[in-house]
Amino acid sequence: xxxxxxxxxxxxxxxxxxxxxxxxxxxxxxxxxxxxxxxxxxxxxxxxxxxxxxxxxxxxxxxxxxxxxxxxxxxxxxxxxxxxxxxxxxxxxxxxxxxxxxxxxxxxxxxxxxxxxxxxxxxxxxxxxxxxxxxxxxxxxxxxxxxxxxxxxxxxxxxxxxxxxxxxxxxxxxxxxxxxxxxxxxxxxxxxxxxxxxxxxxxxxxxxxxxxxxxxxxxxxxxxxxxxxxxxxxxxxxxxxxxxxxxxxxxxxxxxxxxxxxxxxxxxxxxxxxxxxxxxxxxxxxxxxxxxxxxxxxxxxxxxxxxx
Amino acid sequence: xxxxxxxxxxxxxxxxxxxxxxxxxxxxxxxxxxxxxxxxxxxxxxxxxxxxxxxxxxxxxxxxxxxxxxxxxxxxxxxxxxxxxxxxxxxxxxxxxxxxxxxxxxxxxxxxxxxxxxxxxxxxxxxxxxxxxxxxxxxxxxxxxxxxxxxxxxxxxxxxxxxxxxxxxxxxxxxxxxxxxxxxxxxxxxxxxxxxxxxxxxxxxxxxxxxxxxxxxxxxxxxxxxxxxxxxxxxxxxxxxxxxxxxxxxxxxxxxxxxxxxxxxxxxxxxxxxxxxxxxxxxxxxxxxxxxxxxxxxxxxxxxxxxx
Numbered sequence: 001x002x003x004x005x006x007x008x009x010x011x012x013x014x015x016x017x018x019x020x021x022x023x024x025x026x027x028x029x030x031x032x033x034x035x036x037x038x039x040x041x042x043x044x045x046x047x048x049x050x051x052x053x054x055x056x057x058x059x060x061x062x063x064x065x066x067x068x069x070x071x072x073x074x075x076x077x078x079x080x081x082x083x084x085x086x087x088x089x090x091x092x093x094x095x096x097x098x099x100x101x102x103x104x105x106x107x108x109x110x111x112x113x114x115x116x117x118x119x120x121x122x123x124x125x126x127x128x129x130x131x132x133x134x135x136x137x138x139x140x141x142x143x144x145x146x147x148x149x150x151x152x153x154x155x156x157x158x159x160x161x162x163x164x165x166x167x168x169x170x171x172x173x174x175x176x177x178x179x180x181x182x183x184x185x186x187x188x189x190x191x192x193x194x195x196x197x198x199x200x201x202x203x204x205x206x207x208x209x210x211x212x213x214x215x216x217x218x219x220x221x222x223x224x225x226x227x228x229x230x231x232x233x234x235x236x237x238x239x240x241x242x243x244x245x246x247x248x249x250x251x252x253x254x255x256x257x258x259x260x261x262x263x264x265x266x267x268x269x270x271x272x273x274x275x276x277x278x279x280x281x282x283x284x285x286x287x288x289x290x291x292x293x294x295x296x297x298x299x300x301x302x303x304x305x306x307x308x
Numbered sequence: 309x310x311x312x313x314x315x316x317x318x319x320x321x322x323x324x325x326x327x328x329x330x331x332x333x334x335x336x337x338x339x340x341x342x343x344x345x346x347x348x349x350x351x352x353x354x355x356x357x358x359x360x361x362x363x364x365x366x367x368x369x370x371x372x373x374x375x376x377x378x379x380x381x382x383x384x385x386x387x388x389x390x391x392x393x394x395x396x397x398x399x400x401x402x403x404x405x406x407x408x409x410x411x412x413x414x415x416x417x418x419x420x421x422x423x424x425x426x427x428x429x430x431x432x433x434x435x436x437x438x439x440x441x442x443x444x445x446x447x448x449x450x451x452x453x454x455x456x457x458x459x460x461x462x463x464x465x466x467x468x469x470x471x472x473x474x475x476x477x478x479x480x481x482x483x484x485x486x487x488x489x490x491x492x493x494x495x496x497x498x499x500x501x502x503x504x505x506x507x508x509x510x511x512x513x514x515x516x517x518x519x520x521x522x523x524x525x526x527x528x529x530x531x532x533x534x535x536x537x538x539x540x541x542x543x544x545x546x547x548x549x550x551x552x553x554x555x556x557x558x559x560x561x562x563x564x565x566x567x568x569x570x571x572x573x574x575x576x577x578x579x580x581x582x583x584x585x586x587x588x589x590x591x592x593x594x595x596x597x598x599x600x601x602x603x604x605x606x607x608x609x610x611x612x613x614x615x616x
Contacts, residue, residue, distance in 0.1 A: 018511070019511070019515065020508065020511075021508045021512075022508065022511060022512040022515060023515065152512065152515045152516060152519060153512065154512045154513060154515060154516035154528075154531065154532065155509070155512060155513075155516075155531070160516070160531060162515075162516060162519050162528065164515075164519055165522070165523075190504060191504060192503060192504055192505075193501040193502065193503055193504065194501065194502060194503075194504050194507055195500060195501055195502075196498060196499060196500055196501065196502050196537070197500075199502055199507040199510065199511075199537070200328065200329045200330065201463070202507065202511055203326070203327070203328075203330060203507075203510055203511040203514040204329075204330040204460065204461065204462045204463060205462060205463075206511040206514050206515050206518075207327065207330060207331065207460045207462065207470075207472075207514050207515070207518050208460060208462040208463075208468070208470060210514075210515050210518040210519055210522075211460060211470050211472055211518055211522070214473070214518075214519070214522040214523075215522075220462075220470065223462065223463070223468060224462065229504070229507070
């Protein structure tokens, strides 16, 4: 068995439109690289951290916390873990920066140990990293990062995560305006109560979206990519959201929405050519408003964290 | 082209657990029979009506109203329609009695005319019958009666109905306690507002159920067959609901809930043998309470209204 593994830890989109809090997807070309080593010296250490200004103390680092949760679940641990992290995903961008580090760590350690844990167990360890990052042990980013493709977090109690068939023609465009939206703020605008009428529309769209993914019915996917409930209030926190969304749909996207709790905005398109046109249309909006941005165009990643 | 057609108009289950207001399914062995004739004399007439005490005046009969809506949509009508209805489905039972008559009528007329209308158009005509029956032009029973299997009414504006893959092993058990629950009452107990937390659980379950249907994952179907929102309040109107539901699940059902707006209670099982055991368990509850009932065990009907 190897003692060192290099992996690609992908970015992810959570809260895919109508699938608020349940539906996420995995990107293919956006992500961090990591090296995870099994060492004789016990304990978990973050040995390198480039690209972002994040804490290197094990218990303050999401990768460190996820690794510790994993080692605690093993009956006998006579080894240690070293983690090198090369961040390409910006923290706070809304495309699962912390989830990539947690998910990458647990998948890599699992491989080093001969894969004793199931994907569901790995998700639970990685969720401890998410708890450190945001205060909530949510699974909507770590699940697609670990399982790939579209994932549905059906339930938390008990945790139940389902892989959803992911049509290979789908391509994501994600624009990250360089503004800060605090997770606390995007939570604060959520209403505790929603109208039954809107909730019914939302679960009708969830049903349509899941059906469209299985049957690869891109029109149905497009008709279903709406969020009646959260987007209308959260969008207010993201300058230019409506223009970016409208521009992406005019450019041919199947749908567009807030990635995670923002500020990134995603669009899904059929085929790379359209996804690139959508990127240009999104960029034009922020060029006009004068907001700096990063832009990503990526196919969906069907397997999640990859060995490189 | 024939001038007369005999059809079987199936019963249906709407509000399938988490799929409140959007998800319905079609039964195979429970339903009415109808004869629809094209006549030289113009106009729509109900020429026979057996089995239930329902109005025979065309504009007061759901089949008559659906037929008229259909004929109005044709450019030139130089013929009339006669409808014989033999009701086996009791009115007010919660398994789509009115929908069967409306759906049967429009499918039969469409066949007599050489099928000029799409299923979506037929649903829209049949919805006029539902409007007469309950005051609301809802599609959740007429859609599965016309299209068969599981159907999802994703949206009303515009109307968008999706056929969902229906595993052939699923068998429904439906018990109809002989009590009256008025549609008005079951609407009155609905709350206008629901908690976001429960709504998220509900659409997580809708996602899980639709995924389970496509992948024929019976465990996932079972885990997803929950209604967090409507069942808890509506169940109060149905004596013995909790006992019937619990007994059906103990007997092996995948899940159980209120059929339509009740009072019928349905269960879904994998295989006929289990569905029959579930029937016995449900019957025992109402025997003990001393409530009369009808009971039905039926495979799901993948095609809807059938020519006989």
